[in-house]
Amino acid sequence: MKMENGTEPSEVRVFLQSLFYLNYLLSRD
Secondary structure, eight states, rough: OSSSSSSSHHHHHHHHHHHHHHHHHHHTT
């Protein structure tokens, strides 16, 4: 992943947000 061009970081942010959301859903039980 190239962090220099500034396109990937936004995708990484969305990916991390979905991960945190999934973790939240799983830990709710």
